[in-house]
Amino acid sequence: MISDTIMHERTAAQIIADEFLIARAKILELAATLDRLDRADGDIENSKQLVLLSQGMQILCDSESDKAKRVQLLMSRQYEPEWIEKMAVRRRDVEGS
Amino acid sequence: MEYIDPHLHMVSRTTDDYETLARMGCVAISEPAFWAGFDRGSVESFRDYFRQLTDFEPKRAAQYGISHYTWLCINAKEAENVTLSREVIAMIPEFLDAKNVLGIGEIGLNKNTRNEATIFxxxxxxxxxYNQQILIHxxxxxDKYQGxxxxxxxLMGDSRINRSRVLVDHVEEHTIEHVLENGFWAGMTLYPVSKCTPQRAVDMIERYGPERLMANSAGDWGPSKPTAIPDLIMEMKKRxxxxxxxxRVVYENPKTFFSQSKPFVHG
Incomplete structure (x- = not known):
């Protein structure tokens, strides 16, 4: 952790009361998107995007924390520590340095 | 509440937006050079753009009592054209003594290519x-995590870089910790769909604390909201x-960071 976490001013009960309708609306949007896909012509069973959405929804339902960060990483290209060597990135000589 | 927007592309906004920003408490803006929505064809296009950023835009902002600062570079998207990029980089020093230039930015990566890395x-x-501060896209x-x-x-492979003079922008949940724990400043960009909401930004403030952390709207020519910082203020008040x-997040931190550049005189 970088610095002390700032204590939440709201309790869990307050947060669920404040944000239930917002979260409910977001789940409904997601559900309606999946319904739209169901009704549409064409086969996307092998769609990488559909797989990612499905894996993202699994993260929402599991018991682990850090859900936003884990969804972000799921949707991200992988970082390779040896990218500089692989890309052969070299600094251009600047004034002979 | 008075605030500073540390990343706002006012060349893309109307004069009405300046008035609205002033009414909402915005006292200073920093505007990094960026992609115009199309690739420019020559170094002269960039010379005109830098004149706009260093001459015209500060005057437009001043009409509403807003201080305007800027950063110069060729952005990551156009950096794919290495020849043009080198011409622009060679021309930038002509503008570094302008009274509102805070440093070099927003430099960075777009699709994480070799050319982009070379120009970065x-x-x-x-x-x-030229002993300039750096603002990073x-x-x-x-592409965000990898990039x-x-x-x-x-940055960390270059011992000449003073990390306290570098702001890494557009951080999100999966990148913020890497930026802060290595001693850089971090900016959260409040932007519809592709970046971060005020709610998620406040979550990150609660989680990581306010040290070296700021927020911006990055208002530009795309779907964006130049008044996103007041939304963040509202969400923090609500919580x-x-x-x-x-x-501290919306005024003191940008002021502290920018004060490391000589031209910054606000407050």
Whole structure:
């Protein structure tokens, strides 16, 4: 952790009361998107995007924390520590340095 | 509440937006050079753009009592054209003494290519040579994590870089910790769909604390909201955070960071 976490001013009960309708609306949007896909012509069973959405929804339902960060990483290209060597990135000589 | 927007592309906005920003408490803006929505064809296009950023835009802002600062570079998207990029980098020093230039930016990566990395490194050389602060653009969506790590590798591999003079922008949940724990400043960009909401930004403030952390709207020519900082202020108030904490994020932190550049005189 970088610095002390700032204590939440709201309790869990307050947060669920404040944000239930917002979260409910977001789940409904997601559900309606999946319904739209169901009704549409064409086969996307092998769609990488559909797989990612499905894996993202699994993260929402599991018991682990850090859900936003884990969804972000799921949707991200992988970082390779040896990218500089692989890309052969070299600094251009600047004034002979 | 008075605030500073540390990343706002006013060349894309109307004069009405300046008035609205002033009414909402915005007292200063910093505007990094960026992509115009199309690739420019010559170094002269950039010369005109830099004149706009260093001459015209500060005057437009001043009409509403807003201080306007800027950063110069060729952005990551156009950096794919290495020849043009080198011409622009060679021309930038003509403008570095302008009274509102804070440094080199927003440099970074877009699709994380070799050419982009090459030009990023050459911008670092320029910043070091002229003792300039650096403002960094990190890629969007699926490219962000990889690109941010690559950018940090390049910064940390250069012993000449003073990390306290570098702001890494567009951090999100999966990149913020890498930026802060390595001693850089971090900016959260409040932007519809592709970046971060005020709610998620406040979550990050609660989780990581306010040290070296700021927020911006990045309002530009795309779907964006130049008044996103007041939305963040509202969300923090709604959650019961103190005025001191809010002011630190939206005013004191940008002021502290920018004050490391000579032209910054606000407050």
């Amino acid at each position: 490194l050459e911008h670092l050389d320029l910043a070091v040579k 990190t890629p969007h969506l699926e 941010t790590r690559m950018i940090l590798d390049m 019961g955070h103190s005025k001191e904490l809010i002011r």
